[in-house]
Each structure stands twice: as structure tokens, then as C-alpha cells.
Amino acid sequence: MSGERSKAARNRPTIHDVAAAAGVSRGTVSRALNGGRNVSPAALQAVLKAVRTTGYVANPAARSLVTQRAHSVAFVLTEPQQRLFEDPNFSILLQGCTQELAELDVPVLLMTASTEVERKRTSRFIAAGHVDGVLLVSSHTGNPLLEELRDSGIPVVACGKPIGHEGQVAYAAADDRSGARLMVEHLRSRGRRRIATITGPPDTPGGVERLAGYRDVLGPDASPDLIAHGDYSRAGGEAAMAALLERAPDLDAVFVASDLMAAGALNVLHDSGRRVPEDVAVGGFDDSSIATSTRPALTTVRQPFQRITREMVRLLLEQIQGEPPAASILPTELVVRAST
Amino acid sequence: MSGERSKAARNRPTIHDVAAAAGVSRGTVSRALNGGRNVSPAALQAVLKAVRTTGYVANPAARSLVTQRAHSVAFVLTEPQQRLFEDPNFSILLQGCTQELAELDVPVLLMTASTEVERKRTSRFIAAGHVDGVLLVSSHTGNPLLEELRDSGIPVVACGKPIGHEGQVAYAAADDRSGARLMVEHLRSRGRRRIATITGPPDTPGGVERLAGYRDVLGPDASPDLIAHGDYSRAGGEAAMAALLERAPDLDAVFVASDLMAAGALNVLHDSGRRVPEDVAVGGFDDSSIATSTRPALTTVRQPFQRITREMVRLLLEQIQGEPPAASILPTELVVRAST
DNA sequence: ACAACTACTGTGCACGTTCACAGCGCGGTT
DNA sequence: AACCGCGCTGTGAACGTGCACAGTAGTTGT
Numbered sequence: 259m260s261g262e263r264s265k266a267a268r269n270r271p272t273i274h275d276v277a278a279a280a281g282v283s284r285g286t287v288s289r290a291l292n293g294g295r296n297v298s299p300a301a302l303q304a305v306l307k308a309v310r311t312t313g314y315v316a317n318p319a320a321r322s323l324v325t326q327r328a329h330s331v332a333f334v335l336t337e338p339q340q341r342l343f344e345d346p347n348f349s350i351l352l353q354g355c356t357q358e359l360a361e362l363d364v365p366v367l368l369m370t371a372s373t374e375v376e377r378k379r380t381s382r383f384i385a386a387g388h389v390d391g392v393l394l395v396s397s398h399t400g401n402p403l404l405e406e407l408r409d410s411g412i413p414v415v416a417c418g419k420p421i422g423h424e425g426q427v428a429y430a431a432a433d434d435r436s437g438a439r440l441m442v443e444h445l446r447s448r449g450r451r452r453i454a455t456i457t458g459p460p461d462t463p464g465g466v467e468r469l470a471g472y473r474d475v476l477g478p479d480a481s482p483d484l485i486a487h488g489d490y491s492r493a494g495g496e497a498a499m500a501a502l503l504e505r506a507p508d509l510d511a512v513f514v515a516s517d518l519m520a521a522g523a524l525n526v527l528h529d530s531g532r533r534v535p536e537d538v539a540v541g542g543f544d545d546s547s548i549a550t551s552t553r554p555a556l557t558t559v560r561q562p563f564q565r566i567t568r569e570m571v572r573l574l575l576e577q578i579q580g581e582p583p584a585a586s587i588l589p590t591e592l593v594v595r596a597s598t
Numbered sequence: 599m600s601g602e603r604s605k606a607a608r609n610r611p612t613i614h615d616v617a618a619a620a621g622v623s624r625g626t627v628s629r630a631l632n633g634g635r636n637v638s639p640a641a642l643q644a645v646l647k648a649v650r651t652t653g654y655v656a657n658p659a660a661r662s663l664v665t666q667r668a669h670s671v672a673f674v675l676t677e678p679q680q681r682l683f684e685d686p687n688f689s690i691l692l693q694g695c696t697q698e699l700a701e702l703d704v705p706v707l708l709m710t711a712s713t714e715v716e717r718k719r720t721s722r723f724i725a726a727g728h729v730d731g732v733l734l735v736s737s738h739t740g741n742p743l744l745e746e747l748r749d750s751g752i753p754v755v756a757c758g759k760p761i762g763h764e765g766q767v768a769y770a771a772a773d774d775r776s777g778a779r780l781m782v783e784h785l786r787s788r789g790r791r792r793i794a795t796i797t798g799p800p801d802t803p804g805g806v807e808r809l810a811g812y813r814d815v816l817g818p819d820a821s822p823d824l825i826a827h828g829d830y831s832r833a834g835g836e837a838a839m840a841a842l843l844e845r846a847p848d849l850d851a852v853f854v855a856s857d858l859m860a861a862g863a864l865n866v867l868h869d870s871g872r873r874v875p876e877d878v879a880v881g882g883f884d885d886s887s888i889a890t891s892t893r894p895a896l897t898t899v900r901q902p903f904q905r906i907t908r909e910m911v912r913l914l915l916e917q918i919q920g921e922p923p924a925a926s927i928l929p930t931e932l933v934v935r936a937s938t
Numbered sequence: 939a940c941a942a943c944t945a946c947t948g949t950g951c952a953c954g955t956t957c958a959c960a961g962c963g964c965g966g967t968t
Numbered sequence: 969a970a971c972c973g974c975g976c977t978g979t980g981a982a983c984g985t986g987c988a989c990a991g992t993a994g995t996t997g998t
Contacts, residue, residue, distance in 0.1 A: 272983095286948080296945065297947090318662075319662035319727075320984035323954065324985050328658075339693055339697065344686070356709075360710070365708075368673075370697065386657070387610065387657060547683060613954065613955065622978085626976085636975065656955075660983090663985090664982070
């Protein structure tokens with residue numbers, strides 16, 4: 259990254275040029291542009307006009323250097339890269355956070371930390387002060403990155419409850435447990451009696467909480483035969499569904515802990531000759547774009563992604579302002595479609 | 599974004615601290631860290647050790663200020679936001695570019711420009727010098743952003759041929775036309791005679807080129823009845839398929855210009871009682887993650903996304919170094935699965 | 939009348955780095 | 969012996985901004 263300066267960089271007007279054009283001093287220009295307090299109306303107008311004529315835009319590096327703030331935020335994904343484009347949830351979170359922050363003129367840096375090398379790089383990068391805070395999308399517990407970030411003192415907001423760090427790390431999450439209860443109660447109300455479940459990984463909050471909600475409703479009916487573990491991937495959903503059919507061929511419903519896994523489960527049920535929902539009812543979780551694209555369309559539990567991203571951003575900005583980390587638990591909603 | 603300084607920002611070691619710890623001067627530390635030329639082995643070792651003990655990481659803002667380089671790059675998406683999580687192509691491009699650049703320690707800023715407001719914001723942001731270059735993912739022609747960027751003189755690489763700007767703007771693209779030919783020839787070789795197509799929007803390179811490839815093969819057989827336009831969305835694919843069935847109920851194959859639209863078309867064919875591939879063969883384009891998740895799995899044309907992203911990054915870095923914009927056209931490949 | 943306050947303005951300094959330059963010692967050539 | 973070139977080193981300046989401070993003019997209060 260060296261060589262000729264681009265046309266954009268060359269001759270870019272500085273705050274001095276604006277001051278000269280407006281007939282005031284640098285300080286006045288700076289004040290006029292940052293809040294405009296203690297600036298006379300005449301000076302303010304002159305500055306604004308000079309900004310227009312010169313095409314001045316403040317140099318972010320110079321500003322960062324003196325304010326000790328990067329004025330940007332990192333979105334860090336610790337999941338395998340595959341996930342970003344297989345599971346729409348991640349894109350939705352990314353897009354929601356980006357949009358939310360764009361309105362505040364805060365750019366989002368996208369970083370991944372799925373391998374050891376990437377984690378080191380990301381960690382070092384963040385430690386360098388490139389960003390003021392981190393939006394961390396990492397479901398698996400035990401990832402060293404979270405502790406590294408916490409130790410470095412940089413504001414962090416996790417998406418989903420950070421198991422083992424509750425109270426120390428801010429987070430926003432849907433109420434997984436009661437969402438799962440909603441779904442399982444719904445399946446029961448449809449007359450289903452052999453309700454199986456495909457869970458998320460046991461080291462993720464969604465894996466734990468959604469299973470807990472399932473157990474809340476079924477109690478002793480939640481036999482181990484009816485519980486299979488998935489990894490939130492489509493292939494994982496397929497494998498888990500196949501295992502369930504092997505162990506409990508008489509099941510008449512499945513609550514799947516994510517829409518993507520549910521789509522995999524639907525394919526396996528289809529291949530096994532079972533009709534959905536006549537023979538087996540299928541419930542998902544997320545209400546992602548997948549839910550309406552399967553045949554039949556998925557009954558699912560809606561995660562309020564827009565509120566989640568809004569809360570993540572709010573919690574992060576709060577911490578950047580110096581407030582202590584907090585948490586937000588958001589309600590879920592049952593969305594009934596054709597699969598139950 | 600003001601308030602207390604975070605723990606990370608407080609007491610961060612500077613190059614002075616490293617110099618003091620190593621018993622050398624700032625200049626020597628700087629030289630040792632940037633290439634290490636004209637530095638004695640003893641000094642180099644001392645500096646490296648001091649860096650380790652102090653935990654020094656260079657301040658990016660200070661570096662940017664003096665080098666006049668942001669050392670970062672923007673990934674700008676001008677499509678409707680919906681697309682980012684509906685169509686895996688965008689996530690793949692994003693993830694590919696991010697990974698490619700991460701290895702060079704260049705962070706990627708994600709920005710959208712789907713509305714007028716966003717475009718203005720993004721344009722201003724880029725003009726401010728936050729980034730050294732732009733990876734532009736914008737299929738529709740006539741977007742003012744491209745001209746704004748070109749006028750500002752910042753290096754830009756488009757993904758897909760920028761219609762009307764060839765030769766002025768660098769780009770990387772798959773060879774859409776010959777890819778389409780591959781698919782239509784394949785359908786013919788399967789004995790299909792009434793081959794329809796669902797195109798992309800006529801103001802996109804994929805919309806134009808893939809249709810041209812279809813016409814190349816079919817010649818006079820490409821009757822208007824057999825051509826429907828989609829918008830690269832799943833819903834668009836559904837609508838186009840429904841229209842085709844209306845106009846040409848005897849069709850026995852469809853070449854769809856994207857996997858996502860093809861998935862929509864499959865659903866409509868399924869709902870209309872037609873069997874795939876027995877009654878109607880369906881070919882997609884992209885070989886995205888969707889292709890293996892439909893039932894039946896999609897025969898499709900593989901876009902070499904990894905090479906595309908690699909080329910985009912290469913072309914961008916070249917321009918940042920001062921070289922003129924160039925273009926890369928990459929070959930496609932037919933992937934035969936169950937839908938044909 | 940003078941002091942005290944308010945509203946506004948200009949100036950020096952600092953942020954942390956890179957780069958150009960000058961200085962140094964040392965070995966080899968004139 | 970004086971000179972030159974070479975490898976290495978330290979130092980001052982500059983990048984462009986925000987902020988603290990000092991200063992000025994005008995207004996209010998006693």
C-alpha cells in the first residue's frame with residue numbers, strides 16, 4: 259500500500275483552507291462543525307458556506323489521533339466462515355448492525371475469527387485501537403477471544419447470552435427458553451404426542467435454553483430417544499433428523515432449534531416418505547428467510563432481530579460512553595405456517 | 599462517542615516507550631518495524647524484544663495521518679438490503695474479499711447504498727478518505743454512485759461488468775455468456791426441445807449476457823414466449839416461472855439466471871404438479887449453497903467466486919499502487935446434479 | 939463609574955507516527 | 969594523510985485536527 263497519491267488524497271482541503279475562505283480561525287471552524295456552540299450566527303454561516311465551496315471533509319485520521327477514538331466499530335464473527343452465507347441469521351445481524359450504526363455515521367469493520375490465526379490477527383487488530391468497540395457474534399462458549407477482549411478493556415456486546423460470562427459482558431438475546439416453550443406447547447395443542455427435538459450444540463446458549471424450554475413443557479415425556487443434537491448447519495439438521503427417525507420412527511413432531519436445521523430435517527423427512535405436517539409436524543426457530551422458502555413453509559419462533567441489533571448497538575454505545583455492561587432479553591413470538 | 603477513556607486506550611505504549619526500552623531512537627524503531635532495512639542486527643533484536651515486553655501496537659490513526667493512507671478498504675453494496683441475506687452470493691463475495699484482505703492486514707468496511715440517503719452518506723464517507731479503495735457490488739447500471747466514485751479519483755473495482763463504463767472502471771466477472779451456453783447446450787443434449795429461460799434484470803450484466811448465451815445456442819428457437827424476466831429474488835423467480843407456465847405450458851426445460859430464482863421456480867413447478875427433472879429440467883446459475891439444498895439438487899453453472907474475489911482484491915491493490923484499472927474475466931463450469 | 943460576567947474568537951500545543959536530513963564512525967581508495 | 973562512500977543512527981518537521989487557554993468586546997449589575 260504505497261505509491262502515488264490518488265487524486266482524492268491530493269490537494270484535499272484542510273480546516274485551514276476553510277478558515278481562510280470563511281475569514282475566521284481554525285478554532286471557530288472546528289467549533290462551528292462540532293455542535294456549533296459559542297459561534298456567532300454570522301461566523302457559522304460563513305463557515306458553512308466555505309465548507310460547501312471548498313468541499314471540505316474532516317480528515318478522520320487526524321480527528322482520531324487527537325480524540326483518541328476510532329469512531330468505528332468491529333463486527334466479529336467467530337463461527338466457521340461457511341455460516342456467514344449458509345445461515346441467513348448472520349447476514350441479518352450484520353446488516354442490522356451496519357444499518358443502525360450507519361445512521362450515526364459509525365462504520366462497521368467486518369472481521370472473522372474462526373481459526374487460530376484469524377483470532378490472533380483480529381485480537382491484535384482490535385488491541386491496536388482500530389475500533390472503539392466490538393459486536394461479537396460467537397455462540398460457542400470457551401472461545402478465548404471473549405476473554406482477550408474483556409481483558410483488553412474494550413467495550414464488547416455479545417449476541418446471545420455469553421455462557422460463563424453473564425454479568426461481565428454485555429449482551430442482547432432473544433428469550434430462547436420461553437420461545438421454545440411456545441413452540442412445544444403449540445405442537446401439543448395440535449395433538450402431537452411424540453414430540454422430538456433437534457437441539458443446537460450444548461455449548462451454545464441456544465442449544466441449552468431451547469432444550470430447557472422443550473423440557474419445561476414435556477417434563478417426563480422428554481425421553482433421550484427424542485433428543486438429537488445438531489450444529490446449526492443444514493447438514494447437521496439432516497443428520498440429526500436421520501438419527502431421530504432411526505431411534506424413534508413413531509415420532510409425530512420435531513421442534514428444531516433453527517430454521518436452517520429444520521430445512522435439512524424437512525428434506526430428510528421428504529426422502530423418507532413422510533408427509534409434513536400430516537405424518538410429522540415440524541417447528542423451526544428464528545423466522546429467517548428460510549422459513550418461507552421451504553415446502554411446506556415453516557412454523558417457527560420469531561427472533562426479533564431488528565430489536566436485537568438495535569439493542570446491541572445501544573449497549574455498545576453506552577459502554578463506549580463509559581457505562582457498565584448491561585443485558586437485554588427480548589421476547590419471541592410464534593409464527594404458525596404450514597408445517598404444523 | 600465521548601466520555602471516559604477505556605482501559606485499552608489508557609496508557610497504551612507508544613513508539614517512544616519502545617525506543618526507550620530498546621535503548622534506541624524512534625526512527626530506529628520505526629525502521630525496524632517497517633521492513634527493517636538499514637538497521638543493525640543488534641538494534642533489530644532489541645526493538646523486537648522491547649515490542650514484546652511493552653505490548654506495543656502501532657497507532658493506526660497516527661500512521662494514517664502521516665502516510666496519507668487509510669490502510670483499509672470499503673465493500674459497498676448497492677443492492678436492496680434484502681439481498682444480502684436472501685442471496686448467498688453477496689455473503690460469499692463479502693466473506694471472500696474480507697478473508698483475502700485480512701491476510702494482508704487490511705480491514706474491510708461494510709457499507710450499503712441502496713437508498714438515496716445511504717448513497718449520499720457512503721459517498722461522503724468515502725470522499726473523507728476513510729478508505730483507500732472501494733469494492734463495489736452493484737449490478738444495476740445507471741447508479742450514480744459509480745460515477746461519483748470515479749470522479750473522486752478513488753480506486754474502484756466492480757464485481758461484474760459495469761455496463762457503460764467498461765475500460766474506465768476495473769472489474770472482475772465470470773464469463774456469463776459462455777456459462778449460459780454451457781447450460782443450454784447441456785439441456786439440449788438431454789433431449790429438451792422447448793427450453794425456456796428466466797433472465798436477470800435487463801440493466802444488469804448477468805441479465806444481458808446470460809440471455810445472450812441462451813440465444814447463441816437456441817437461435818430462432820428462442821421465441822419470446824419462452825423468455826421471462828426476473829429480478830434475482832426468489833419471489834421474482836416464482837413469478838417468472840408462473841408466467842412461463844401460463845404462456846408456454848409445454849416447456850420441458852428452464853434455464854434460470856440465478857440459483858435463488860431457480861429455487862423459486864422449483865417451488866412453483868412443484869406446486870403446479872410437474873416433476874423435476876422428468877417433466878421439466880431446471881438449470882440454475884451460480885452454484886451457491888442453495889444449489890445443493892433444493893430437492894432435487896440443482897444442475898447449475900459454477901461461478902468461480904474464490905477467483906473472483908481474489909481478482910477483485912488484486913485489481914484494487916494494483917490501482918492503489920497507482921496502476922490503471924484493468925479487467926478480469928473468469929471461466930465458468932457446468933455442475934450437473936439431479937434437476938436435469 | 940467600575941467591576942463582573944457573557945459571548946465569542948484566535949493561538950499554541952498535543953495526539954503518535956513516518957520521512958528527509960544530517961551526523962557519526964569505519965574501512966578502503968586516491 | 970585526506971578523502972569518499974557506506975551502513976547505521978538520532979532529530980526535527982510535518983500530517984490535520986480538537987481542546988485548553990487567553991484575550992477581546994459588549995452587556996449587565998452595583
